[in-house]
Amino acid sequence: MRRALAWILSGMLVLPLVLLVLLSLARHWTWPALLPADLQLRQWRDLFADANGLGTVVLRSLGMGIGVAVAATALGFASSRSLARHARQGRLLALLHLPFAVSPVVLGVSLLYAFLRLHLAGHLLGVMLAQLVFAYAYAVILLSGFWNPRARSLEELASSLGAGRRQVWLHVLMPLARPLLGVCLFQTFLISWFDYALVLLIGSGQVATLTITLYQYFSSGDIRLAATCALLLLAPPLLALGLNQQLLSATIVTHLEAHDDD
Amino acid sequence: MSRSRRPDPWIILLATMSAGPVLAGLVFMLLYSTGQIGLLAHGFTLHYWRVVLDDRQTWITLAYSLAMGLASLGASLLLALALQAALGARLRRGALRGLLFVPLAVPPLVAALLSVEVLGNAGLLARLAHALGWIDQPGDFPSLLFTPSGVGIVLAHMTLVTPFLLLLLDRLGRNARVADLMQVARTLGASRWQAWRQVCLPVLMRAGMPVLSVYFIALMGAFEVPLLVGAQYPAMVSVLIQRRFSQFDISTRPEAYVLASLYACLAMGLLLALFAWRGRREAGERAA
Numbered sequence: 001m002r003r004a005l006a007w008i009l010s011g012m013l014v015l016p017l018v019l020l021v022l023l024s025l026a027r028h029w030t031w032p033a034l035l036p037a038d039l040q041l042r043q044w045r046d047l048f049a050d051a052n053g054l055g056t057v058v059l060r061s062l063g064m065g066i067g068v069a070v071a072a073t074a075l076g077f078a079s080s081r082s083l084a085r086h087a088r089q090g091r092l093l094a095l096l097h098l099p100f101a102v103s104p105v106v107l108g109v110s111l112l113y114a115f116l117r118l119h120l121a122g123h124l125l126g127v128m129l130a131q132l133v134f135a136y137a138y139a140v141i142l143l144s145g146f147w148n149p150r151a152r153s154l155e156e157l158a159s160s161l162g163a164g165r166r167q168v169w170l171h172v173l174m175p176l177a178r179p180l181l182g183v184c185l186f187q188t189f190l191i192s193w194f195d196y197a198l199v200l201l202i203g204s205g206q207v208a209t210l211t212i213t214l215y216q217y218f219s220s221g222d223i224r225l226a227a228t229c230a231l232l233l234l235a236p237p238l239l240a241l242g243l244n245q246q247l248l249s250a251t252i253v254t255h256l257e258a259h260d261d262d
Numbered sequence: 263m264s265r266s267r268r269p270d271p272w273i274i275l276l277a278t279m280s281a282g283p284v285l286a287g288l289v290f291m292l293l294y295s296t297g298q299i300g301l302l303a304h305g306f307t308l309h310y311w312r313v314v315l316d317d318r319q320t321w322i323t324l325a326y327s328l329a330m331g332l333a334s335l336g337a338s339l340l341l342a343l344a345l346q347a348a349l350g351a352r353l354r355r356g357a358l359r360g361l362l363f364v365p366l367a368v369p370p371l372v373a374a375l376l377s378v379e380v381l382g383n384a385g386l387l388a389r390l391a392h393a394l395g396w397i398d399q400p401g402d403f404p405s406l407l408f409t410p411s412g413v414g415i416v417l418a419h420m421t422l423v424t425p426f427l428l429l430l431l432d433r434l435g436r437n438a439r440v441a442d443l444m445q446v447a448r449t450l451g452a453s454r455w456q457a458w459r460q461v462c463l464p465v466l467m468r469a470g471m472p473v474l475s476v477y478f479i480a481l482m483g484a485f486e487v488p489l490l491v492g493a494q495y496p497a498m499v500s501v502l503i504q505r506r507f508s509q510f511d512i513s514t515r516p517e518a519y520v521l522a523s524l525y526a527c528l529a530m531g532l533l534l535a536l537f538a539w540r541g542r543r544e545a546g547e548r549a550a
Binding site for chain 1: 276280284290362364365370388392519
């Protein structure tokens with residue numbers, strides 16, 4: 001019974017991916033056929049030939065994601081150290097959750113006017129700055145878990161042995177935190193990579209990313225290209241899942257550490 | 263503990279980057295919606311606030327968002343608890359162990375697209391129903407998407423949230439050594455159901471409540487899923503704000519800001535109440 005349930009659940013978890021692959025390859029898939037009558041590679045050929053500008057969109061989304069991830073992780077690592085040592089850690093954690101509570105749409109509409117005045121609306125940099133608000137908060141929460149007694153004692157030991165502040169960061173803390181920094185880079189990359197609301201509002205139709213393109217194909221009824229975009233969106237996290245499960249399981253750990261009562 | 267009296271620049275950055283945009287945005291929305299700045303500024307007015315507060319749709323939208331958040335989280339939690347009780351340690355074995363992480367790699371936009379392709383009137387389920395001879399045409403399949411009941415929104419959210427909760431409950435259970443506690447209860451004569459209901463469930467709920475509360479707030483403000491599979495009316499709050507904000511007629515913009523301000527206050531109030539409750543609980547536990 002348990003085994004059968006596990007198999008059914010596994011099937012349900014794989015089914016959406018299979019469906020997306022079939023949709024991205026389908027030439028004709030009319031009602032009531034359970035499977036497409038004919039398959040083609042046109043969508044994927046168009047993608048690699050950049051016929052619809054999709055290749056450019058993918059590169060732009062990748063660049064934005066990498067930029068946001070590097071900035072959020074670098075700033076978040078330094079901030080998380082101060083957070084972990086602060087007497088009012090609980091209150092600061094509440095502040096870090098504020099952007100997530102008000103939602104990207106509310107933050108997007110409320111910041112658009114300021115971004116327009118600063119000539120940041122409709123620009124890549126403006127969208128990345130808005131995404132950084134969320135990515136930075138996430139990075140601080142995730143990386144605050146690093147500053148355990150062991151990290152602190154190693155930091156103090158290096159300092160007492162004569163290492164300068166820069167040396168402590170470069171040769172002690174960063175190597176020690178490398179696995180978690182990798183997870184943080186990846187998770188904050190996904191915040192930008194998956195974002196739709198902020199690109200829509202702050203980008204004001206001028207910044208085309210993969211999520212915006214997916215929505216455009218979907219609303220224009222071109223499900224096959226929408227499915228192709230969806231598979232591209234899923235590619236980095238699924239690749240990461242194949243390589244290192246920890247890159248995705250960090251989501252669970254972050255939630256637990258941010259709300260750890262111990 | 264802070265060691266120096268000089269303000270820590272990283273803490274200033276933290277407060278500026280997290281609360282700064284939210285508070286600046288809130289102040290801007292209040293000023294714009296009271297006619298003090300922006301394209302429609304003609305001096306202080308509460309006209310837009312009166313219009314939005316008198317509009318039934320405002321309260322319906324806020325209540326609908328609350329209901330959708332609760333229903334999505336409640337249904338996902340029930341399913342996750344049932345699966346955890348049924349599968350137990352099997353969740354950590356074989357292919358299922360890795361596959362449970364797959365939904366964490368799916369953004370809400372893709373989940374919504376998949377919901378249309380699976381749950382829609384010409385979707386995969388409808389095609390299966392036709393193959394089994396249950397329906398003749400797409401119109402015979404029950405409407406699950408774009409309905410005011412929000413079934414589509416809840417189902418799409420369930421596909422995203424349930425695996426996350428399942429992994430979370432499994433982790434919480436291991437942290438709290440729930441299996442050992444249940445074994446003790448069984449040894450003392452409790453049935454399997456009693457041990458689960460009176461030992462496992464309270465432990466998991468107590469440990470998971472802070473995470474679940476934050477998740478509920480996030481689901482209340484969901485955007486992509488209700489945008490793609492939700493009804494035109496009633497709309498969830500993020501969708502209605504975006505719709506009013508993006509209309510060609512800019513006279514609806516102050517109303518969008520009023521609605522956004524109301525929602526921001528509600529969400530922040532809930533979040534701060536949650537953290538205050540947590541603080542009191544921790545203080546109580548320390549005192550005990």
